[in-house]
Amino acid sequence: MRSPTIAKPAAPKAPKPVHVEAEDGQPLALAGVRVEEVREDWLVEDRWWTAQPIRRHYWELITVRGQNVVVFHDKLIDRWFSQTA
């Protein structure tokens, strides 16, 4: 029997969609887990000269479970993603 062909994996640091509860743009909970602390936040605006511009607001968070997570809000499509930096 022929083995199934493996699909090409996503890029190593590709963003993954995540459910974030936010207030005034600041994340309060991540997949139902409350955010304990915001360590840092920064904006990335890039490739604005192309047809695929990037406008992201990144947040480095500590959850109540002690996880250190980086999420960003894609301002162009209004969705949240987690990402390893």
Added chain:
Amino acid sequence: MILCVHLPRFELVAAAGGPEALTGRALAIAPSGSGPARVGEVSGTAQAQGVQAGMMLGEALARCPTLELVPGDPVQVAQSWEQTARALEGIGAQLELARAGLAYFDGSGLVGLHSGEDGLILATRKALGRPARIGVAPSRFCSLAAALETRTRRVRRVSEREVRRYLAAQPVGILSYRSQTATLVASLQQLGLGKLGALVKLTAAEMADRFGEPGTLARRLTLGYDTPLRVRRVENQLAESMRLGEANSGLLLERTLEVLVDRLLARSQRRGRTVRAITLSARLAERGTWRESVVFREALSDPRRIRLALTQRLQLLPAPAVALQLAVDEFGPAGGNQGSLLDGERTARLARLQDAVSQVRTLAGPNAALRALVVDPRSRVPERKVLYAPWQQ
């Protein structure tokens, strides 16, 4: 029976964005970044004002102050010419591609297939899909002369009997279309030899004495003799391309090239063959493209040696690039594992590993073995820092 297909101003049409862009405008292809500033192909309007292809830019502008320069687009030219060639091969023609816009094929075997000579010419025109000059003659050189003489949408036929007489009346400038004889043209014109017929009046020994081998060849061509066509082999082109983010110069560009080489060598269509020649091309951030053909000293399958040869060419990029492409022009023989001088245990282990990866790939597809390659470690967008590339030893 050799057919010569000539599409005038092929490069200019591609660079200007279509034949209609040439209408009523004095256009010329701008000089390329390297070498003397000479204009490329020129439009009919520019030609009417005295501008000629290969003329120094200053002289061209002096003759035609309204001359518009368009940047050359070698990648578009190559793609467009490849499409045209494929279309002609679709009617059964085995082509010799002299340069973009000029091709030859032997029509003898195709006459029956297309119900006669007229049917073949009709099929050729249909395949080309654009106005072309077609010359039909017993030799390649004569068919070129016929194609250059005829008007667009017309055919000029030269029979076996009239070849010598016909060629004798042609200008010596036709010799510039052949690389071996191109250098002769200026000398012949300075000597007042305007027509090819003047060459026949000299003996072969006199031609050889004064002009060497090119002279002998020119005389033979004028007498209707020619070398056989060098037809290209038809096979699917193997190419890999990648859009560039911030990685559009320096070390980052080299890493992108590394990924492309690995991808190209990992393609199953390569069937273990070595690579003899590669075309490296780029779309530039500003308008225009860049293209460089690299012929290796020997057929290679070692990614490190291929990268080494290609990386040097990246220095020739005239401007930042937004996309890079690698395409195999010619394959070498299969195999070609270039062994190292000290063939130790490490080599044997790597060979076993390569074997294992090949088996896994055969079972689970090309994505079964990949390696993470750091492309742009300082990118502000994390997904651009690392890419997966095929595992290649």
